[in-house]
Amino acid sequence: QQPVQSPQAVILREGEDAVINCSSSKALYSVHWYRQKHGEAPVFLMILLKGGEQKGHDKISASFNEKKQQSSLYLTASQLSYSGTYFCGTELSQNAGNMLTFGGGTRLMVKP
Amino acid sequence: ETGVTQSPTHLIKTRGQQVTLRCSSQSGHNTVSWYQQALGQGPQFIFQYYREEENGRGNFPPRFSGLQFPNYSSELNVNALELDDSALYLCASSPWTGEYNEQFFGPGTRLTVL
Numbered sequence: 361q362q363p364v365q366s367p368q369a370v371i372l373r374e375g376e377d378a379v380i381n382c383s384s385s386k387a388l389y390s391v392h393w394y395r396q397k398h399g400e401a402p403v404f405l406m407i408l409l410k411g412g413e414q415k416g417h418d419k420i421s422a423s424f425n426e427k428k429q430q431s432s433l434y435l436t437a438s439q440l441s442y443s444g445t446y447f448c449g450t451e452l453s454q455n456a457g458n459m460l461t462f463g464g465g466t467r468l469m470v471k472p
Numbered sequence: 473e474t475g476v477t478q479s480p481t482h483l484i485k486t487r488g489q490q491v492t493l494r495c496s497s498q499s500g501h502n503t504v505s506w507y508q509q510a511l512g513q514g515p516q517f518i519f520q521y522y523r524e525e526e527n528g529r530g531n532f533p534p535r536f537s538g539l540q541f542p543n544y545s546s547e548l549n550v551n552a553l554e555l556d557d558s559a560l561y562l563c564a565s566s567p568w569t570g571e572y573n574e575q576f577f578g579p580g581t582r583l584t585v586l
Contacts, residue, residue, distance in 0.1 A: 362514075390572060392574075392575075394577075400579065401476075401562065401577035401578055401579050401580060402515070402562070402564075402577045403577070404574035404575065404576070407572050407574065409572060415572065415573075415574070447514050447515070449514075449515075457503070457520070457522075457527065457528070457568070458503065458505060458520070458564075458566055458572070458573075458575050459505065459517050459520050459527075459528045459530070460505075460515075460517060460575075461517060462507075462514035462515045462516070462517075463514050464513055464514050465512075465513070465514050
């Protein structure tokens with residue numbers, strides 16, 4: 361089951377904040393966040409695991425609400441370089457091993 | 473450290489033909505996953521290879537097949553191409569360490585089926 365991302369698109373001015381959500385109808389073991397710029401490969405941002413463990417870049421903040429089967433990515437003090445499409449990828453079990461089911465993406469545009 | 477590379481960059485085929493796409497994983501990464509990304513959509517998991525064995529498969533028909541070689545590079549083969557197979561095909565490599573690790577994606581192969 362594909363996770364649902366919201367919003368589908370967002371436009372920000374530099375310095376503004378944004379929250380991107382990823383919701384699943386099934387219990388999740390892990391949520392993975394990637395950013396893809398136009399014409400480029402997706403780039404890893406963060407992994408959030410059931411139980412609270414997180415792995416990712418220091419400047420990225422995210423949460424994982426296991427009860428609500430939802431994850432949120434927090435982009436604060438946005439920069440022009442944050443523009444791109446953000447995807448969440450999910451796994452239902454611990455043994456899935458990076459076999460991700462991705463959402464449809466959230467397009468973020470940061471303007472000067 | 474060399475990143476993930478894919479070849480070719482672009483490919484045009486006609487319906488019914490067969491295609492082979494190639495992926496060289498990042499040095500030291502023994503796991504390769506393949507994804508199909510249609511225009512404007514998120515990547516869809518095709519299958520994953522670990523130490524030359526298929527480790528998992530998404531909801532794709534058997535005409536999508538793959539290989540992984542001893543140097544951990546990988547191929548994706550698609551037989552009897554259909555128009556809907558037109559997409560960006562991404563491979564991603566990661567080390568299998570027993571813990572979750574980030575995947576490193578290649579730039580992709582853009583396949584167009586006419």
